[in-house]
Amino acid sequence: MPMSRLRTDDELKRLRERWTDPAFATARDSLLEQAETALAADLRPVGEAGGWGHAFHCPDHVVPLEFDPSGPPQHRCPVDGKLWQGEDFDGGWRCALNGRIMGGIQACATVVAAVGPEAGDRRLAYPREILLDYAERYPNLPPSGRWAGKGKITGQGLEEAVWAIGACRVYDAIRDQLSDADRTMIETGLLRGLAAHLTDQLFGKIHNIECWQLSALAHLGVILDDDDLIALAVDGETGLTAQFAEGILDDGWWAEGSPTYHYYMLSGALAAAAALRERRPAFLETRGLRDMLLTPLSMIRSDFSLPATNDGWNSIAFPYGLAQYAGHYEQGYGLWPDPRFAEVLAACYAQGTPRTGEAALALGPDLTDVAAPAAWPLKTVHPTSGYAILADDHRYLLLKYGPHGGGHGHPDKLQLDLWADGVRLAPDAGSPAYTSPLQGPWIRQTLSHNTVLLDQTSQPEAEGTLINFRDPAEHPYGLAEASVTWPEDPDAVAGRQGSWLREPRRTHVPAYAGAELRRSVLWTADYFVDLVRVEAPQEVPIDLAWHHRGVLLGRDDLEPVDWRPPDETYAILSEVHRLAPQDQEWQLSWEVEGVTTRLWAHDPEGTEVITATTPGNPPAEPQSTVLRRAHGRAARFGAVIETSRGPGRIDAVEWEDRGETLIVSVRLPDRTDSWTLPASGVAT
Ligand SMILES: [Zn+2]
Numbered sequence: 001m002p003m004s005r006l007r008t009d010d011e012l013k014r015l016r017e018r019w020t021d022p023a024f025a026t027a028r029d030s031l032l033e034q035a036e037t038a039l040a041a042d043l044r045p046v047g048e049a050g051g052w053g054h055a056f057h058c059p060d061h062v063v064p065l066e067f068d069p070s071g072p073p074q075h076r077c078p079v080d081g082k083l084w085q086g087e088d089f090d091g092g093w094r095c096a097l098n099g100r101i102m103g104g105i106q107a108c109a110t111v112v113a114a115v116g117p118e119a120g121d122r123r124l125a126y127p128r129e130i131l132l133d134y135a136e137r138y139p140n141l142p143p144s145g146r147w148a149g150k151g152k153i154t155g156q157g158l159e160e161a162v163w164a165i166g167a168c169r170v171y172d173a174i175r176d177q178l179s180d181a182d183r184t185m186i187e188t189g190l191l192r193g194l195a196a197h198l199t200d201q202l203f204g205k206i207h208n209i210e211c212w213q214l215s216a217l218a219h220l221g222v223i224l225d226d227d228d229l230i231a232l233a234v235d236g237e238t239g240l241t242a243q244f245a246e247g248i249l250d251d252g253w254w255a256e257g258s259p260t261y262h263y264y265m266l267s268g269a270l271a272a273a274a275a276l277r278e279r280r281p282a283f284l285e286t287r288g289l290r291d292m293l294l295t296p297l298s299m300i301r302s303d304f305s306l307p308a309t310n311d312g313w314n315s316i317a318f319p320y321g322l323a324q325y326a327g328h329y330e331q332g333y334g335l336w337p338d339p340r341f342a343e344v345l346a347a348c349y350a351q352g353t354p355r356t357g358e359a360a361l362a363l364g365p366d367l368t369d370v371a372a373p374a375a376w377p378l379k380t381v382h383p384t385s386g387y388a389i390l391a392d393d394h395r396y397l398l399l400k401y402g403p404h405g406g407g408h409g410h411p412d413k414l415q416l417d418l419w420a421d422g423v424r425l426a427p428d429a430g431s432p433a434y435t436s437p438l439q440g441p442w443i444r445q446t447l448s449h450n451t452v453l454l455d456q457t458s459q460p461e462a463e464g465t466l467i468n469f470r471d472p473a474e475h476p477y478g479l480a481e482a483s484v485t486w487p488e489d490p491d492a493v494a495g496r497q498g499s500w501l502r503e504p505r506r507t508h509v510p511a512y513a514g515a516e517l518r519r520s521v522l523w524t525a526d527y528f529v530d531l532v533r534v535e536a537p538q539e540v541p542i543d544l545a546w547h548h549r550g551v552l553l554g555r556d557d558l559e560p561v562d563w564r565p566p567d568e569t570y571a572i573l574s575e576v577h578r579l580a581p582q583d584q585e586w587q588l589s590w591e592v593e594g595v596t597t598r599l600w601a602h603d604p605e606g607t608e609v610i611t612a613t614t615p616g617n618p619p620a621e622p623q624s625t626v627l628r629r630a631h632g633r634a635a636r637f638g639a640v641i642e643t644s645r646g647p648g649r650i651d652a653v654e655w656e657d658r659g660e661t662l663i664v665s666v667r668l669p670d671r672t673d674s675w676t677l678p679a680s681g682v683a684t
């Protein structure tokens with residue numbers, strides 16, 4: 001029986017043809033260079049088990065520490081040169097070492113796959129020696145790790161799975177040129193060892209980490225010709241099929257509520273689909289799997305970025321954030337030759353991202369006649385994930401109301417994320433590194449989001465509802481209106497994500513029992529009106545937070561505040577001031593990267609308006625925070641928000657409080673708009 005392979009014959013044929021095709025010279029040369037660099041460095045495994053990769057970061061600056069191949073007792077921060085030492089850092093260094101070795105042998109192995117024995121002795125010898133070395137060590141390495149499972153070469157089940165997929169692909173590329181004795185050694189010592197260890201790490205929940213572990217087991221099952229292992233990976237109770245059935249929501253998003261984790265999970269899923277395509281061709285038809293590549297395009301901003309909601313690095317929110325995922329579309333095209341994937345790639349490469357990687361050579365499309373689209377059709381409501389988007393040709397506002405998102409969720413119901421003219425203005429911060437000291441007190445709290453918190457306490461997990469939506473492209477004005485209520489008895493509500501891995505988190509906070517938030521955004525071509533209505537079961541402080549990047553403009557009348565933060569979250573606020581006690585109306589402006597935001601507000605009587613500086617993301621980038629603090633059992637906050645490059649168009653905003661109803665008039669050079677903001681019901 002022929003050995004089963006991770007790379008198909010077609011794929012290898014294309015890789016070999018393109019290796020000498022001038023159109024792919026960049027990809028080829030970059031792989032050759034990576035292989036040369038690896039051979040020159042000649043990194044070798046060390047005796048001890050690896051630690052947690054995230055630990056190899058400077059705790060102060062949340063950047064990776066400098067990697068010194070000699071394995072020094074202290075590790076240097078690249079920002080200020082400070083030296084860090086201790087077992088966590090050493091373990092992180094070993095994990096980084098094993099990752100670098102894997103990167104190097106993968107590059108060598110791809111060259112071997114592309115040119116066979118002509119790759120030269122060294123390019124074959126290095127990955128061979130490394131796999132044999134690990135094969136000898138692996139059985140004796142102790143499992144270690146504190147978070148989300150254990151590794152042996154790494155410090156986590158997830159990191160071990162990613163490493164294992166690399167090991168399988170290296171072995172797949174060089175196996176034909178190894179002796180029987182070498183193969184037996186690598187298969188029994190390393191690959192069987194990885195399979196046994198990763199099987200132990202399965203935790204039986206729907207989660208991106210489990211997908212990676214299952215993907216690694218699928219790779220191992222294919223390369224070891226082991227149907228039982230493949231069945232465990234694919235058909236198990238929480239196997240890959242179940243992961244997709246439950247984890248891919250009806251609107252096409254991975255259920256963790258984060259574009260970054262959507263793509264991260266997709267990396268493991270695409271690798272699994274590619275590994276399984278000959279043994280389990282039906283797997284490619286799994287509901288939602290192929291379309292995971294298309295879903296983000298339906299929410300993308302005109303600079304090919306996406307809001308960084310929930311956990312996940314915020315690089316996706318930067319201009320052309322999509323381009324970092326070009327490899328997914330190369331691989332996806334090889335599995336399902338969809339012309340839209342080719343268009344994504346044309347768009348990514350048109351803005352300067354180099355076309356590199358084995359997937360571009362072996363699986364990607366011919367892009368010769370493919371034009372980059374200027375935009376993709378925007379889907380304004382993603383009902384299961386709970387995203388409502390109001391947008392036009394230069395602005396994009398997200399109202400997020402959906403389910404929590406499991407362990408990677410943030411308590412951010414009804415938050416806004418504002419972007420305009422290519423600039424993140426009032427964004428969701430996403431996550432800095434998990435070792436950031438801001439994770440617990442700030443990033444994972446409601447206060448760091450543009451929404452409401454009661455009694456100075458983060459929102460308990462909840463899922464909101466979209467009440468009204470009108471697309472501004474189809475109506476005289478746009479409207480997005482969502483609400484969220486917290487049950488009086490949280491135990492009475494069955495968790496929709498019961499099979500999800502979640503963090504232990506308080507779900508019952510008395511201030512929220514029976515509370516309701518409702519947010520309505522009215523959208524015009526010139527500005528939008530933001531109305532937030534709150535009903536609380538008891539009299540509590542009601543805080544509405546707003547975080548804007550850049551600087552608060554021209555307010556020299558701010559008063560210092562004797563700031564007494566109730567907890568570590570409020571203690572993150574620095575340079576705390578307040579607007580002079582005033583009537584209920586005020587106006588503030590911010591500027592960042594040439595875009596100005598002007599906000600005219602109307603607050604409940606007695607509202608205190610607090611300004612402060614808080615960390616953005618990266619944390620070294622400060623942002624301007626405004627906290628509107630009312631007291632009571634109900635509150636209605638109104639705002640008119642205009643963004644512009646250069647001067648804005650609004651001449652004046654006038655508020656008229658008629659008790660039940662708030663009327664706001666917005667005066668522009670050519671017209672005056674009047675909006676009715678009722679205490680309850682629909683704003684018009
Ligand atoms: Zn540092």
Ligand SMILES: [Zn+2]
Pocket residue numbers: 309310311410412428429430443449
């Ligand atoms: Zn968040």
